[in-house]
Amino acid sequence: MKQITLSEAQQKVDEWIKTIGVRYFNELTNLGILMEEVGELSRIMVRKYGEQSYKESDTGKDLSDEMADVLWVLICMANQTGVNLTEALQKNFEKKTTRDATRHTENEKLKK
Numbered sequence: 001m002k003q004i005t006l007s008e009a010q011q012k013v014d015e016w017i018k019t020i021g022v023r024y025f026n027e028l029t030n031l032g033i034l035m036e037e038v039g040e041l042s043r044i045m046v047r048k049y050g051e052q053s054y055k056e057s058d059t060g061k062d063l064s065d066e067m068a069d070v071l072w073v074l075i076c077m078a079n080q081t082g083v084n085l086t087e088a089l090q091k092n093f094e095k096k097t098t099r100d101a102t103r104h105t106e107n108e109k110l111k112k
Contacts, residue, residue, distance in 0.1 A: 006085040013075045024080045034073045041066040 004012065017024055025033065044063050046052045078085050104110055 006089065009071075010075055010079055010085060013072065014079050017076065017079075024076060027077065027080060030073055030077050030080070034070065034077065037066065037069040037073055041070055 024030070040061070041063075043058065044061050044066050047054050047058055048063065075085065077083075078088075
């Protein structure tokens with residue numbers, strides 16, 4: 001499968017929504033859906049990497065699919081609110097690099 005950029009992902013999701021999905025859910029509905037998807041991702045993470053045991057209802061759940069669901073809804077929200085995720089991520093890298101230039105290397109908790 002060909003890798004795609006964030007910009008291409010935003011375009012592909014928009015195209016899918018407008019042709020197959022009929023229209024975007026409103027922003028608050030998508031926020032609720034995002035929370036649901038993050039919850040599903042959390043459920044898999046705490047069972048796979050945490051102390052919780054699996055339940056029968058967890059059968060067939062896939063970590064990568066749950067992450068993709070979160071990303072999908074986040075892209076929907078970016079599209080409908082006019083956020084360019086490529087630019088936003090680049091700015092976020094710059095912010096974190098400036099703000100955290102020495103923060104993590106000086107964190108004793110991370111040196112253990």
